[in-house]
Amino acid sequence: MGQSGDVGRLVVPGDSLGEIGERRAGHGVLRRNGELIVTRLGHLQEKAGELSVHPVHTTYTPRPGDLIVGYVEGMRSNIWFIDIGGPFNAILPMSLAAGKVDFGATREYMNVGSAVLCRVQEVDENHGAVVTMKGMGLRKLNSGFVDRVPPHLLSRVVGVEGIMLKSIKEASDCRMVVGQNGRIWIEGDASGTRLARSALSVIREAGHLPDIESRVRGILEA
Amino acid sequence: MGGYGDVQMLNEDGTRMDGRRPDELRKIEIEVGVVPVADGSARVQWGTNLAIAAVYGPMEAHPRKISRQDRCVLDVRYNMAPFSVTDRIRPGFNRRSREIGKVTANALESVVQLELYPRSKIRVEIEIMCAEAGTRCVGLTAASVALADAGIPMTDMVVSVASGKVNGVVILDLNKEEDNYGDADLPMGILPNSGELVFLQMDGDLSPEDFQEAWDYNMGAAKEIHEIMVAALAARYGGDD
Amino acid sequence: MSIPLVPGLLRDHLRELSERDERVDGRGRLEGRPLEVEVNPIERAEGSARVRMGDTIVYAGVKFQIMTPYSDRPDQGGLMTSAEIRPIAGRNWEPGPPSEESIELGRVVDRGIRESGCIDVNKLCILPGEKAWQVIIDLHAISDDGNLFDAFALAAIVALRNATLPAERFDVGEDERLELSCTPIMCSYHKVGGRFVYDANGEEELGGDERIHITLGDDGHVHSLQKGLRGAFTSEEFNDIMGAARARREELMQLVESLEQD
Numbered sequence: 001m002g003q004s005g006d007v008g009r010l011v012v013p014g015d016s017l018g019e020i021g022e023r024r025a026g027h028g029v030l031r032r033n034g035e036l037i038v039t040r041l042g043h044l045q046e047k048a049g050e051l052s053v054h055p056v057h058t059t060y061t062p063r064p065g066d067l068i069v070g071y072v073e074g075m076r077s078n079i080w081f082i083d084i085g086g087p088f089n090a091i092l093p094m095s096l097a098a099g100k101v102d103f104g105a106t107r108e109y110m111n112v113g114s115a116v117l118c119r120v121q122e123v124d125e126n127h128g129a130v131v132t133m134k135g136m137g138l139r140k141l142n143s144g145f146v147d148r149v150p151p152h153l154l155s156r157v158v159g160v161e162g163i164m165l166k167s168i169k170e171a172s173d174c175r176m177v178v179g180q181n182g183r184i185w186i187e188g189d190a191s192g193t194r195l196a197r198s199a200l201s202v203i204r205e206a207g208h209l210p211d212i213e214s215r216v217r218g219i220l221e222a
Numbered sequence: 223m224g225g226y227g228d229v230q231m232l233n234e235d236g237t238r239m240d241g242r243r244p245d246e247l248r249k250i251e252i253e254v255g256v257v258p259v260a261d262g263s264a265r266v267q268w269g270t271n272l273a274i275a276a277v278y279g280p281m282e283a284h285p286r287k288i289s290r291q292d293r294c295v296l297d298v299r300y301n302m303a304p305f306s307v308t309d310r311i312r313p314g315f316n317r318r319s320r321e322i323g324k325v326t327a328n329a330l331e332s333v334v335q336l337e338l339y340p341r342s343k344i345r346v347e348i349e350i351m352c353a354e355a356g357t358r359c360v361g362l363t364a365a366s367v368a369l370a371d372a373g374i375p376m377t378d379m380v381v382s383v384a385s386g387k388v389n390g391v392v393i394l395d396l397n398k399e400e401d402n403y404g405d406a407d408l409p410m411g412i413l414p415n416s417g418e419l420v421f422l423q424m425d426g427d428l429s430p431e432d433f434q435e436a437w438d439y440n441m442g443a444a445k446e447i448h449e450i451m452v453a454a455l456a457a458r459y460g461g462d463d
Numbered sequence: 464m465s466i467p468l469v470p471g472l473l474r475d476h477l478r479e480l481s482e483r484d485e486r487v488d489g490r491g492r493l494e495g496r497p498l499e500v501e502v503n504p505i506e507r508a509e510g511s512a513r514v515r516m517g518d519t520i521v522y523a524g525v526k527f528q529i530m531t532p533y534s535d536r537p538d539q540g541g542l543m544t545s546a547e548i549r550p551i552a553g554r555n556w557e558p559g560p561p562s563e564e565s566i567e568l569g570r571v572v573d574r575g576i577r578e579s580g581c582i583d584v585n586k587l588c589i590l591p592g593e594k595a596w597q598v599i600i601d602l603h604a605i606s607d608d609g610n611l612f613d614a615f616a617l618a619a620i621v622a623l624r625n626a627t628l629p630a631e632r633f634d635v636g637e638d639e640r641l642e643l644s645c646t647p648i649m650c651s652y653h654k655v656g657g658r659f660v661y662d663a664n665g666e667e668e669l670g671g672d673e674r675i676h677i678t679l680g681d682d683g684h685v686h687s688l689q690k691g692l693r694g695a696f697t698s699e700e701f702n703d704i705m706g707a708a709r710a711r712r713e714e715l716m717q718l719v720e721s722l723e724q725d
Contacts, residue, residue: 010459012452013333013370014378014415030377037415039335039375041455056459057262057373059280071470083468087280087294087342113471126291127341145476152373190483193476198489208459257606258518259553259665270506274605276551284465299558301549304601305508305524308632313547313601314560347551349605351522352505 008044017044017051028053043208056208058152060086060181062129066120069146069183070131071113075106082116082131085148085181090129092118098133098140115141117177117185137177144175144187147200151182153207156216157200164216171220172196195220229403231388238400244393245439247383248354250447252364252454254371262372264454266364269397270354272306275364276347277372283343294339298327300361302350322358323348329362329382329411329421335375344374355401356384359409362421367451371458377413379451380420381444384409385436392432394439408436414448417441467555473670474656481656487666488517493707495662500617502625502722510626510641514618517664518608523600523618525626525641529633530597532588540587540595544573546602546615553607553665567691569602572616572649574687575678576600576623579647586642589635596628598641609665612676616649621719645681648715650708652677654694659704661711675701677708 011017017029017036025031028040029051038044042055062068062084070082073089080092094101101109110116117138118131133139149157157178158165169176172195174188186196199216206212231239238244248269257263260276283289288297300323304310330346346369348361359382366380386396386407396404406428411421428436480487490496496517505511508524530541546569550556561569576582587596600622602615624643630636653663655671663671673694678687690696 010456012379012455013376014413016415028375032377037377039377040373041370041459042373043459055373057371059261059373071468073468087339088282111471113469115470115472125340127339141472143475144472146470146472190480190485194485194489210460257520257551259606259608260551272505274551276605278550278554281554299550303505303522303524303603304545304547304599305505305511305526305603307507310526310528310599310601313545345550347549349549349551349603351603352507 008046010042011038011044011053012041013039022049024050026050026052028055055152058150060084060151062086062090062120062123062181064120064122066180067177068118068120068131068181069141069177069179069185070116070118070181072110072116074112075110077104077106080106080110082118084120084129084131085183086129088127088129090120090131092116092131092133096121096130096132096134098138110140115146115185117141117179141185144185145193145197147184147186147197149182149184149200149203149207151180153203154178154180154182156203156207156212157184159213164213167217167220168196168199172199231400231403232391236391238393240397244391245442247395247443247446248397250450252367252450254367254454254458260368260372262368262370262374264364264367264371266360266367268354268356268360268363270352271350271357271360272352273357273360273364274349274351275361275368277344277365277368277374278347279344279372280339280342280374281345283341289341289343292340293336294334294342294344296327296331296334296336296344296346298323298330298346298348298365300326300348300350300358302353302357306350306353322361325421325423326358326362326365329380330365330369332420333376333378333380333413334369335377338375355396355398356409358382359384362411363447363451367454370455378415379413379448380411381414381447381451382409382411382421383440383443383447385439386426387428387432387436392435392439394443406432406436408433408440410437410440412441412444414444465555465557467669469669473666477656477667477670479656481658486655486660488664492658493661493711495711496664498718500621500718500722502621508622509629510622510624512618512621512625514614514621516610516614516662518606519610519614520604520606521611521614521618522603522605523615523622524603525622526599526601527629528597528599529589529635530595532592532595537592538588538595539584541597542573542577542582542584542600543597544576544600544602544619545569546572546604548604548607548611552604556607567689568611568615571612571676571687571689572600572602572619574689575616575647575649576619579645579678579680579684579686581643581645581647581680582623583642583644594635598623607665609663609668610651610653612651612674613649613662616647616678617715617719620646620648621722624719624723646716646719647678647680647686648712648719649676649678650711650715651675652704652707654696659696659700661707675704677705679708679712683709
């Protein structure tokens with residue numbers, strides 16, 4: 001996640017950032033014919049000589065170690081297919097479930113539509129992904145609600161040193177887990193859940209604006 | 223191209239029936255984010271043309287047989303709404319739409335960094351809601367803005383525009399009557415930063431000199447249209463801040 | 464349409480909300496989403512409308528063709544309504560021939576208009592046995608966030624009320640406004656978390672059960688009903704939403720009348 005507040009001018013795919021010189025090409029920037037070229041719509045960032053783009057829209061790309069919320073999309077006797085909200089699905093082998101699961105009993109353990117808090121174990125070159133439920137707190141989510149915020153706006157949900165997430169949790173009196181795939185688990189009473197969801201909805205709509213923090217605070221304090 | 227040379231499409235002062243100069247575009251308005259449920263979208267009002275484009279993905283490539291191990295599949299559809307033209311179009315399979323969808327896909331594939339998303343699919347949906355002339359250019363331009371809005375990595379935007387010839391005069395961006403009575407039509411898909419072409423068609427009859435003039439008109443107009451595209455994206459996401 | 468994944472937690476959440484008489488987006492049970500209607504946005508259509516209900520956006524376009532009347536009804540014109548949900552409308556809408564869902568949508572909207580008799584097919588006759596007008600309403604969804612039925616029906620009736628018969632183009636007289644004798648309006652109710660709500664959004668449709676569509680014309684007349692999807696409902700539930708539909712129909716009627724163009 002990029003640094004919040006460090007947003008520069010809007011750049012568009014194809015924009016030239018001039019000769020490469022001493023600078024390096026980061027995310028959303030490409031070297032071509034001695035020049036740095038923008039490849040994604042977003043706001044330009046520069047950090048330690050590296051130029052990158054903070055995109056206005058992203059799809060989740062899984063990386064090993066990511067904490068995510070997945071949905072069971074299907075299963076076989078020893079495996080679940082998990083929708084991770086990315087450009088491809090992942091598999092969850094029976095052996096990586098939270099407890100012991102008997103061969104052929106995958107459906108009894110988690111059926112289609114179940115939400116699961118899991119971690120990305122590995123992603124191969126061909127975008128085959130494996131997720132695991134082995135680890136602290138990883139589990140099937142039996143209660144609460146899952147909302148979505150695009151992955152590039154998660155830094156707005158969390159805030160500097162987690163301060164924004166803390167404020168949302170406190171104001172709404174909800175438990176929340178922010179999945180790196182943009183799915184956010186919320187558990188609390190109905191009015192609390194609604195408040196937390198309103199805060200997330202403001203971030204979805206206006207997360208790219210510089211005054212987003214005060215907008216969210218406005219919702220929480222109203 | 224019909225080549226009805228006897229129909230007068232130009233005024234005596236050299237302007238066109240709709241008052242434009244030979245090298246003048248129709249009015250173009252672009253709005254970003256018009257399909258709330260899509261990952262990216264754009265509406266392009268270009269003269270009386272109205273195109274809406276939406277992008278979904280990258281997502282898991284279904285059915286599995288279309289997926290490719292080395293890159294993303296760009297699934298592009300171009301469609302004209304039944305009420306988009308004077309005589310209603312029956313919905314369903316249409317060879318013209320299929321061909322335009324294909325050349326549009328080939329144009330966009332030339333800029334989208336497909337290799338970043340193996341086994342995935344990006345859907346690009348272009349709907350022509352109202353047609354005047356040049357819908358393939360309007361559709362391709364709208365799709366390019368929608369892809370940018372969806373955050374899809376691309377090496378450049380694609381700007382598309384056509385020039386042609388009526389009454390022996392080369393003109394930019396033909397309207398419906400000019401298209402009906404003109405002698406030639408040259409639509410191009412241009413990368414505004416490098417000046418490269420990713421889409422090119424032509425039909426009709428152009429002399430070498432006229433061809434060059436039509437080509438140059440398109441190249442010049444591409445810069446102008448690109449500015450409108452960038453301004454539309456800036457209007458949605460803020461310019462300098 | 465591909466079958467969307469229904470997250471189990473969504474259903475539970477909707478039920479909890481319902482027990483507290485709340486909705487997922489904070490609306491009241493019978494409250495509609497913000498509504499925006501644009502009249503004749505499509506220059507090539509003889510009548511058109513764009514309707515936005517929340518994040519659901521649709522267009523309706525009216526075209527006229529000259530037809531030969533059917534031999535058993537030589538002095539009548541025709542009416543056709545067709546809905547095609549192109550894949551632009553959402554992640555789960557797929558290319559290919561019209562899905563069952565789009566066919567149902569088109570037919571339910573068609574029945575409401577046809578059965579209300581708002582279009583007098585006898586008046587569409589130009590020359591008995593030889594020439595008559597065929598009215599074609601095409602429904603086109605751009606963004607599906609739930610309740611395409613009401614959005615389509617409203618767009619269709621607004622497009623019809625603002626349509627012009629292009630007689631000059633077909634060389635059969637002078638252009639004139641299409642006459643409508645009444646105004647059928649559809650109101651749809653979805654069972655969400657165990658109770659019926661008006662104008663369900665995409666999330667409520669995804670986690671909901673059966674739906675009921677009611678088309679009402681002038682003076683409280685009922686013109687079409689349709690129960691869709693899996694689920695059962697009681698007479699009491701039906702009476703409740705019928706009452707709600709009558710009230711809502713009057714509100715929408717005022718809106719439709721305020722949009723009239725000259």
